[in-house]
Amino acid sequence: MPGMNCETFGHFLGCWLDGKVDGSTRVALQAHSMLCPDCRQLHATRESLRRIVDASNADEGMPTFIANIIANTSSARRGT
Numbered sequence: 317m318p319g320m321n322c323e324t325f326g327h328f329l330g331c332w333l334d335g336k337v338d339g340s341t342r343v344a345l346q347a348h349s350m351l352c353p354d355c356r357q358l359h360a361t362r363e364s365l366r367r368i369v370d371a372s373n374a375d376e377g378m379p380t381f382i383a384n385i386i387a388n389t390s391s392a393r394r395g396t
């Protein structure tokens with residue numbers, strides 16, 4: 317995929333974690349995450365949070381503190 321960058325990575329990250337991207341997109345995402353420490357960290361964070369959220373959803377939905385963490389993570393690259 318041409319034009320893979322941090323913005324595109326962030327755009328597709330949720331779909332990637334959902335397993336909804338096609339093979340070539342997934343390869344491009346993996347390639348970018350290997351080259352870009354920021355996006356690699358973002359992926360690792362989202363993936364681990366996602367496991368917690370999935371486990372929590374089985375019981376009582378997303379706890380507020382996790383929602384806050386995700387919100388902070390999503391906006392961490394903006395500002396300053």
Ligand SMILES: [Zn+2]
Pocket residue numbers: 321322323325348352354355
């Ligand atoms: Zn990046």
